[in-house]
Amino acid sequence: MSNSVHHAPSPSPTEPHILDNAAWAALTGPHAHLAERVGRAARYPTDVSPFTALDDPADPRAWDDLAALVGPGTVTPVTAVQTVPGGWEIEHSGEGVQMVDTALYAEPAPETVRLGPADVPEILGLIALTQPGPFLPRTVELGTYLGIRDRGRLIALAGERLRPPGWTEVSAVCTHPDHRGRGLATRLVRAVAAGIRERGDTPFLHAAASNTHAIRLYESIGFTLRRRTRFALVRTPDGQQETQDGEQQEAGQREERA
Structure with missing residues (x-):
């Protein structure tokens, strides 16, 4: 498993x-x-x-x-x-920083839903509000994107972006400001990572070096700093x-x- x-x-x-x-x-x-x-x-x-x-x-x-x-x-x-x-x-x-999964506990989250092209307008709205990084009309084609809804409204999401052989990047991790503090981002990262692991890849991710809150969160759930990056x-x-x-x-x- x-x-x-x-x-x-x-x-x-x-x-x-x-x-x-x-x-x-x-x-x-x-x-x-x-x-x-x-x-x-x-x-x-x-x-x-x-x-x-x-x-x-x-x-x-x-x-x-x-x-x-x-x-x-x-x-x-x-x-x-x-x-x-x-x-x-x-x-x-x-x-920025590049972090790799070294001790992540990955598991599916039954409350998540698979997001697709029909969800893009709502995804773009949440991305604009939370600014996790670039997301475009066809970004959902890069891999699996999962979301959590509250009374039908998309309140959190995460998905897959870059896919070097043997690896898959976890990306677009964000939560609506009204719903933070509930662990939604962690559940989504674990669920996306579970899918990545199922096909034999190792999860990794990038974060802005200035985003110390996100870096601490990722370290706390099992990601390790691999290197510093520059874009x-x-x-x-x-x-x-x-x-x-x-x-x-x-x-x-x-x-x-x-």
């Missing part, structure tokens, strides 16, 4: 870990059917998730592919990056310099032919 304590695998600390670039691993793995991809860059459809990812953030060719994928002068979020190449700009960046909103080169360079090269070729 899924309610036993589960210990995440511990790879060698000298080897790259699949969760170091979780979005890329998901977009080229279990979520490949959703991926929009150009070479070494990939993203989700813009109404599914804002995530874009690079095969290797240290490879300039991956950044060129990302620029081709999203277009010139476009602001896009990128994960697992520390710096950007020349011509790119960091519009905003933030610090960035970056602006792609506007293409003007490339156009100028191309025009100059063309003009030089015309002069040579003259």
Whole structure:
């Protein structure tokens, strides 16, 4: 059963870990059917998730592919990056934490309901009120989303987002302010984790480094800090310099032919 304590695998600390670039691993793995991809860059459809990812953030060719994928002068979020190449700009960046299940007690919650496309307007309303992170009209396609209703009204939810091979991210954990303090978020996280465990994956999650309340909650129920993360909103080169360079090269070729 899924309610036993589960210990995440511990790879060698000298080897790259699949969760170091979780979005890329998901977009080229279990979520490949959703991926929009150009070479070494990939993203989700813009109404599914804002995530874009690079095969290797240290490879300039991956950044060129990302620029081709999203277009010139476009602001896009990128994960697992520390710096950007020349011509790119960091519009905003933030610090976060990545936590993995090492001792979580997971169990189904009979009071939860499976949420689907028909529930999206209500989900978006709760997300707007509680701000757990981005949620878009087709985010429910990423995995299982569970909710708790009170007299028909959606008051809490949690679900699955990134799916690197062998792992599934718990995401969008939120509770209506009028119903906090009842343990609804914990029950939902345990229930979502139970479903993740049933298919053999290990739960993990992300939280803003400043959200100390959430981090303490996750630690108290069996998640362990794996690493600190950084996310960035970056602006792609506007293409003007490339156009100028191309025009100059063309003009030089015309002069040579003259």
